[in-house]
Amino acid sequence: MTKSHADVLADLSLGKITDYIDHYTPSLLQQVPRSLGRQSLGLTTESQPFVGQDIWHGYELSWLNAKGKPMVALATFVVPYNSPNLIESKSFKLYLNSFNQSRFADLGKVYQALQHDLSVCAGKTVQVSLHNVSEIMTFQPTWIPGICIDDLDIDIEQYEYDPSLLALTPERGNVEEKLHSHLLKSNCLITSQPDWASIFIHYRGTAICHEALLKYLISFRSHNEFHEQCIERIYMDIWQTAKPEFLAVYARYTRRGGLDINPLRSSEPYTAPNIRLSRQ
Numbered sequence: 039m040t041k042s043h044a045d046v047l048a049d050l051s052l053g054k055i056t057d058y059i060d061h062y063t064p065s066l067l068q069q070v071p072r073s074l075g076r077q078s079l080g081l082t083t084e085s086q087p088f089v090g091q092d093i094w095h096g097y098e099l100s101w102l103n104a105k106g107k108p109m110v111a112l113a114t115f116v117v118p119y120n121s122p123n124l125i126e127s128k129s130f131k132l133y134l135n136s137f138n139q140s141r142f143a144d145l146g147k148v149y150q151a152l153q154h155d156l157s158v159c160a161g162k163t164v165q166v167s168l169h170n171v172s173e174i175m176t177f178q179p180t181w182i183p184g185i186c187i188d189d190l191d192i193d194i195e196q197y198e199y200d201p202s203l204l205a206l207t208p209e210r211g212n213v214e215e216k217l218h219s220h221l222l223k224s225n226c227l228i229t230s231q232p233d234w235a236s237i238f239i240h241y242r243g244t245a246i247c248h249e250a251l252l253k254y255l256i257s258f259r260s261h262n263e264f265h266e267q268c269i270e271r272i273y274m275d276i277w278q279t280a281k282p283e284f285l286a287v288y289a290r291y292t293r294r295g296g297l298d299i300n301p302l303r304s305s306e307p308y309t310a311p312n313i314r315l316s317r318q
Contacts, residue, residue, distance in 0.1 A: 058132065062140035062151070066133040067159040069123035075267035079274050083122070088273055090119040090303040092266055093310070094130070095177075098296030099168075101137040101148055111145075112169040112177065115156060119303065122161035124266050131295040179316050182238055182290075184216025187248045194253060199261040201275040203254040210245035214284075217251065220315075222289065224258045224268045233265060235291040236315055237272070240308075243282030265291055269301040277305070286310075292317055 059066065073083045081087075096113035103109050117125060133155070142148045149168055156164040169176055196203065222235040237255065254275070258268060273287040286304035290313050298318055302310045 059136045060139040061136060063136040064133065064151075064155040064158075066129055066136055067155060068126040068129035069159050069161070070126050070264070071122060072124055072266075073122075075124075075264065075270065079271060081270075081274075086119070086270075087277060088119065088270070088303040088305060089307055090301065092117040092119070092124065093300040093302065094125075095293070095298050095300075096134060096296060097293060099134055099137065102139060102141045104141060104143050106141065109145075110171055111148075112171055112173065113152070114165075114167040114169070114176070115152075116165040117156070117160050118162050118164075120162065121164075123159060124264065125156065125159050127265075127294070127297060127299060131297055134296070177314060179314050179318075180312060182218040182236060182313050182315070183311055184218055184238070184240070185248075187217055187219050187252045188221055190249050190252055192249050192252060194256055196253065196257045197259040198257060199271075200257045201254065201279070203250055203257055204275060204279045205247040205250035206280060207245045207247045212243060212283075213245045214240075214242040215246070216240045217246075217248065219252060219255050221252070222255050222258060224265075225260065225262045227262050227264050227267075230262060231294075233268075233291055233294075234317075235265070235289045236313075237269075238286075238288045238290070238311065238313065239276070240284075240286040240288075241276070241280065241282045242284040244280055246276070246280055265289065265299045266301045269303055273303040288313070290315060290318060 094115040096115065099113050100108055100110045145168060149166055153164060153166045156166065218236060218238045220236045222237045224233050225231065226233060263271065269287055269289050273285065277285055284305050286308045288302040288310050289300060291299050
Protein backbone atom coordinates (compact mmCIF):
# COMPACT_ATOMS: atom_id res chain seq x y z
CA MET A 39 0.00 0.00 0.00
CA THR A 40 1.32 3.45 -0.92
CA LYS A 41 1.82 5.65 2.10
CA SER A 42 0.24 9.09 2.30
CA HIS A 43 2.36 12.23 2.53
CA ALA A 44 1.58 12.53 6.24
CA ASP A 45 2.47 8.90 6.92
CA VAL A 46 5.82 9.20 5.15
CA LEU A 47 6.75 12.28 7.16
CA ALA A 48 5.56 10.73 10.42
CA ASP A 49 7.90 7.76 9.91
CA LEU A 50 11.01 9.94 9.60
CA SER A 51 13.52 10.30 12.43
CA LEU A 52 13.65 14.04 11.72
CA GLY A 53 12.38 16.05 14.68
CA LYS A 54 12.50 13.08 17.03
CA ILE A 55 14.90 12.06 19.77
CA THR A 56 17.15 9.38 18.32
CA ASP A 57 19.97 7.13 19.46
CA TYR A 58 23.37 7.79 17.91
CA ILE A 59 24.68 4.48 16.60
CA ASP A 60 28.43 4.39 15.94
CA HIS A 61 28.63 0.99 14.21
CA TYR A 62 27.91 0.69 10.51
CA THR A 63 24.11 0.55 10.08
CA PRO A 64 22.77 1.09 6.53
CA SER A 65 19.18 0.76 7.74
CA LEU A 66 19.47 4.22 9.32
CA LEU A 67 19.02 5.79 5.88
CA GLN A 68 15.49 7.02 5.16
CA GLN A 69 13.98 7.97 1.84
CA VAL A 70 11.31 10.51 0.91
CA PRO A 71 9.56 9.97 -2.44
CA ARG A 72 10.21 12.96 -4.68
CA SER A 73 6.65 12.62 -5.96
CA LEU A 74 5.32 14.00 -2.67
CA GLY A 75 6.92 17.39 -3.23
CA ARG A 76 6.37 17.43 -6.97
CA GLN A 77 2.63 16.81 -6.76
CA SER A 78 2.08 20.35 -5.47
CA LEU A 79 3.98 21.65 -8.50
CA GLY A 80 1.78 19.72 -10.91
CA LEU A 81 4.64 17.44 -11.91
CA THR A 82 4.48 13.71 -12.52
CA THR A 83 7.11 11.15 -11.61
CA GLU A 84 7.61 10.35 -15.30
CA SER A 85 8.23 13.85 -16.67
CA GLN A 86 9.73 17.07 -15.37
CA PRO A 87 10.75 20.21 -17.30
CA PHE A 88 14.25 20.09 -15.84
CA VAL A 89 17.31 17.95 -15.31
CA GLY A 90 19.87 18.26 -12.56
CA GLN A 91 21.24 16.80 -9.37
CA ASP A 92 21.52 17.25 -5.62
CA ILE A 93 25.15 17.77 -4.65
CA TRP A 94 25.92 16.94 -1.02
CA HIS A 95 29.20 17.52 0.82
CA GLY A 96 30.09 15.57 3.94
CA TYR A 97 32.63 17.08 6.33
CA GLU A 98 32.47 14.60 9.21
CA LEU A 99 33.21 11.19 7.71
CA SER A 100 35.37 8.91 9.89
CA TRP A 101 35.91 5.18 10.30
CA LEU A 102 38.50 2.72 11.67
CA ASN A 103 41.08 0.99 9.50
CA ALA A 104 41.83 -2.71 9.78
CA LYS A 105 44.09 -2.06 12.79
CA GLY A 106 41.51 0.07 14.57
CA LYS A 107 43.14 3.41 13.79
CA PRO A 108 40.68 6.27 13.09
CA MET A 109 40.63 7.62 9.55
CA VAL A 110 38.94 10.77 8.23
CA ALA A 111 37.88 12.09 4.83
CA LEU A 112 35.67 14.62 3.12
CA ALA A 113 33.02 13.39 0.70
CA THR A 114 30.90 14.55 -2.22
CA PHE A 115 27.65 12.75 -3.01
CA VAL A 116 25.70 13.47 -6.22
CA VAL A 117 22.07 12.29 -6.29
CA PRO A 118 20.37 12.47 -9.73
CA TYR A 119 17.24 14.62 -10.02
CA ASN A 120 15.27 11.67 -11.41
CA SER A 121 15.95 9.29 -8.56
CA PRO A 122 12.61 8.10 -7.13
CA ASN A 123 13.61 9.30 -3.66
CA LEU A 124 15.51 12.09 -2.02
CA ILE A 125 17.64 11.12 0.97
CA GLU A 126 16.35 12.55 4.24
CA SER A 127 19.14 14.66 5.74
CA LYS A 128 19.00 13.67 9.41
CA SER A 129 19.00 9.98 8.52
CA PHE A 130 22.00 10.68 6.26
CA LYS A 131 23.87 12.22 9.21
CA LEU A 132 22.98 9.30 11.49
CA TYR A 133 24.12 6.87 8.80
CA LEU A 134 27.49 8.59 8.38
CA ASN A 135 27.94 8.62 12.17
CA SER A 136 27.51 4.85 12.14
CA PHE A 137 30.88 4.55 10.39
CA ASN A 138 32.71 6.05 13.38
CA GLN A 139 33.55 2.82 15.24
CA SER A 140 33.40 0.43 12.30
CA ARG A 141 36.46 -1.22 10.76
CA PHE A 142 36.99 -1.21 7.01
CA ALA A 143 39.86 -2.99 5.28
CA ASP A 144 40.68 0.01 3.08
CA LEU A 145 39.30 3.20 1.56
CA GLY A 146 37.78 1.22 -1.31
CA LYS A 147 35.53 -0.67 1.09
CA VAL A 148 34.28 2.61 2.57
CA TYR A 149 33.54 3.89 -0.92
CA GLN A 150 31.71 0.69 -1.89
CA ALA A 151 29.53 0.82 1.22
CA LEU A 152 28.60 4.46 0.69
CA GLN A 153 27.90 4.08 -3.02
CA HIS A 154 25.77 0.96 -2.54
CA ASP A 155 23.72 2.13 0.45
CA LEU A 156 22.99 5.63 -0.86
CA SER A 157 22.02 4.29 -4.29
CA VAL A 158 19.61 1.81 -2.71
CA CYS A 159 18.02 4.60 -0.66
CA ALA A 160 17.72 7.02 -3.59
CA GLY A 161 16.58 4.33 -6.01
CA LYS A 162 19.19 5.35 -8.59
CA THR A 163 22.99 5.36 -8.73
CA VAL A 164 24.53 7.98 -6.45
CA GLN A 165 28.02 9.20 -7.37
CA VAL A 166 30.47 9.22 -4.46
CA SER A 167 33.85 10.98 -4.28
CA LEU A 168 36.13 10.81 -1.25
CA HIS A 169 38.68 13.56 -0.61
CA ASN A 170 41.74 13.88 1.55
CA VAL A 171 41.13 16.47 4.30
CA SER A 172 44.21 18.36 3.06
CA GLU A 173 42.67 18.78 -0.41
CA ILE A 174 42.16 22.46 -1.16
CA MET A 175 40.66 23.13 -4.58
CA THR A 176 37.35 21.27 -4.20
CA PHE A 177 36.55 23.16 -1.01
CA GLN A 178 38.15 26.52 -1.79
CA PRO A 179 35.83 29.55 -1.23
CA THR A 180 35.02 31.35 -4.49
CA TRP A 181 32.79 34.13 -5.78
CA ILE A 182 29.36 33.45 -7.26
CA PRO A 183 29.27 34.55 -10.92
CA GLY A 184 27.08 37.38 -12.12
CA ILE A 185 25.16 40.20 -10.48
CA CYS A 186 24.25 40.18 -6.80
CA ILE A 187 20.74 41.63 -6.39
CA ASP A 188 20.91 41.96 -2.59
CA ASP A 189 21.83 45.66 -2.55
CA LEU A 190 18.64 46.76 -4.31
CA ASP A 191 16.85 49.40 -2.22
CA ILE A 192 13.37 47.87 -1.90
CA ASP A 193 10.62 47.75 0.70
CA ILE A 194 9.71 44.27 1.93
CA GLU A 195 6.31 43.42 3.38
CA GLN A 196 5.83 39.81 2.33
CA TYR A 197 7.57 36.97 4.19
CA GLU A 198 5.13 34.24 3.15
CA TYR A 199 5.74 32.42 -0.11
CA ASP A 200 4.16 34.37 -2.97
CA PRO A 201 4.96 33.48 -6.61
CA SER A 202 2.85 36.41 -7.83
CA LEU A 203 5.70 38.72 -6.78
CA LEU A 204 7.72 37.63 -9.81
CA ALA A 205 7.59 40.07 -12.73
CA LEU A 206 9.29 40.76 -16.05
CA THR A 207 10.78 43.90 -17.60
CA PRO A 208 10.11 43.24 -21.30
CA GLU A 209 11.32 46.74 -22.22
CA ARG A 210 14.86 45.42 -21.56
CA GLY A 211 14.27 42.88 -24.31
CA ASN A 212 15.79 39.41 -24.45
CA VAL A 213 18.83 39.03 -22.23
CA GLU A 214 21.17 36.45 -20.80
CA GLU A 215 21.85 37.04 -17.12
CA LYS A 216 23.56 35.40 -14.19
CA LEU A 217 22.03 36.63 -10.94
CA HIS A 218 22.53 35.63 -7.33
CA SER A 219 21.31 36.38 -3.83
CA HIS A 220 22.49 35.42 -0.37
CA LEU A 221 19.10 36.18 1.19
CA LEU A 222 17.29 32.91 0.58
CA LYS A 223 15.97 31.40 3.80
CA SER A 224 13.37 28.69 4.16
CA ASN A 225 12.54 26.33 7.00
CA CYS A 226 12.69 22.57 7.50
CA LEU A 227 9.38 20.96 6.65
CA ILE A 228 9.34 18.97 9.91
CA THR A 229 11.28 20.94 12.53
CA SER A 230 10.87 24.50 11.18
CA GLN A 231 14.58 25.07 11.79
CA PRO A 232 15.98 27.69 9.39
CA ASP A 233 17.76 26.65 6.21
CA TRP A 234 20.11 29.32 4.80
CA ALA A 235 21.27 29.47 1.21
CA SER A 236 22.84 31.52 -1.54
CA ILE A 237 21.05 31.05 -4.84
CA PHE A 238 22.40 31.37 -8.38
CA ILE A 239 20.06 31.89 -11.34
CA HIS A 240 21.24 31.77 -14.96
CA TYR A 241 18.64 32.39 -17.65
CA ARG A 242 18.23 33.48 -21.24
CA GLY A 243 15.01 35.10 -22.42
CA THR A 244 12.71 38.00 -21.56
CA ALA A 245 14.33 40.11 -18.85
CA ILE A 246 13.28 39.37 -15.28
CA CYS A 247 12.70 42.32 -12.95
CA HIS A 248 15.51 42.19 -10.38
CA GLU A 249 13.52 43.92 -7.65
CA ALA A 250 10.61 41.55 -8.13
CA LEU A 251 12.91 38.53 -8.09
CA LEU A 252 14.49 39.61 -4.81
CA LYS A 253 11.08 40.18 -3.20
CA TYR A 254 10.01 36.74 -4.40
CA LEU A 255 13.09 35.01 -2.98
CA ILE A 256 12.62 36.76 0.37
CA SER A 257 9.01 35.52 0.45
CA PHE A 258 10.39 32.04 1.21
CA ARG A 259 11.53 33.31 4.61
CA SER A 260 8.63 31.65 6.46
CA HIS A 261 8.10 28.80 4.00
CA ASN A 262 8.49 25.20 5.20
CA GLU A 263 9.84 22.72 2.64
CA PHE A 264 12.86 20.50 2.04
CA HIS A 265 15.85 22.07 0.25
CA GLU A 266 15.34 20.10 -2.95
CA GLN A 267 11.63 20.94 -3.09
CA CYS A 268 12.25 24.67 -2.57
CA ILE A 269 14.64 24.83 -5.50
CA GLU A 270 12.26 22.93 -7.77
CA ARG A 271 9.52 25.36 -6.72
CA ILE A 272 11.70 28.38 -7.54
CA TYR A 273 12.66 26.82 -10.86
CA MET A 274 9.03 26.13 -11.78
CA ASP A 275 7.81 29.60 -10.76
CA ILE A 276 10.44 31.32 -12.89
CA TRP A 277 9.93 28.84 -15.74
CA GLN A 278 6.17 29.44 -15.82
CA THR A 279 6.36 33.21 -15.34
CA ALA A 280 9.26 34.10 -17.63
CA LYS A 281 9.08 31.21 -20.10
CA PRO A 282 12.81 31.51 -20.75
CA GLU A 283 14.74 29.84 -23.54
CA PHE A 284 17.11 28.49 -20.90
CA LEU A 285 17.05 28.39 -17.09
CA ALA A 286 19.32 27.05 -14.36
CA VAL A 287 18.68 27.43 -10.63
CA TYR A 288 21.38 26.35 -8.19
CA ALA A 289 21.37 26.79 -4.41
CA ARG A 290 24.29 26.50 -2.02
CA TYR A 291 22.88 25.77 1.43
CA THR A 292 24.94 26.16 4.57
CA ARG A 293 25.85 22.94 6.31
CA ARG A 294 24.01 21.38 9.22
CA GLY A 295 25.36 18.42 11.17
CA GLY A 296 28.37 18.14 8.88
CA LEU A 297 26.36 18.05 5.62
CA ASP A 298 25.33 20.63 3.07
CA ILE A 299 22.78 20.11 0.27
CA ASN A 300 23.11 21.95 -3.04
CA PRO A 301 20.28 21.28 -5.52
CA LEU A 302 20.70 22.17 -9.19
CA ARG A 303 17.82 22.22 -11.68
CA SER A 304 18.19 23.33 -15.29
CA SER A 305 16.30 23.17 -18.56
CA GLU A 306 19.21 21.41 -20.27
CA PRO A 307 22.36 19.61 -19.10
CA TYR A 308 24.38 22.18 -17.17
CA THR A 309 27.65 22.13 -15.30
CA ALA A 310 27.22 23.97 -12.03
CA PRO A 311 29.88 26.60 -11.36
CA ASN A 312 32.40 25.61 -8.71
CA ILE A 313 30.88 27.80 -6.00
CA ARG A 314 31.84 27.69 -2.34
CA LEU A 315 31.20 30.55 0.05
CA SER A 316 32.87 31.48 3.31
CA ARG A 317 29.72 30.70 5.31
CA GLN A 318 29.71 27.15 4.01
